[in-house]
Amino acid sequence: xxxxxxxxxxxxxxxxxxxxxxxxxxxxxxxxxxxxxxxxxxxxxxxxxxxxxxxxxxxxxxxxxxxxxxxxxxxxxxxxxxx
Numbered sequence: 017x018x019x020x021x022x023x024x025x026x027x028x029x030x031x032x033x034x035x036x037x038x039x040x041x042x043x044x045x046x047x048x049x050x051x052x053x054x055x056x057x058x059x060x061x062x063x064x065x066x067x068x069x070x071x072x073x074x075x076x077x078x079x080x081x082x083x084x085x086x087x088x089x090x091x092x093x094x095x096x097x098x099x
Contacts, residue, residue: 031093035086042080049073 049072053065
């Protein structure tokens, strides 16, 4: 099975791999926020969520969306996304 030539581009890791890592970090943060909320709540709470939970969930979304955008921009800068 041949390896795609994009892997050997020296710009691939910083432009695309960094975004992939950031998206993974965001997914892990969102998973941690979900586990925290499921463990600490029964789902019928009417009071606002704790500030630490909101910060964790917000950081997770920002990292995930930022990572996906980073990858898309990286692919465009490499020249893969020519549309």
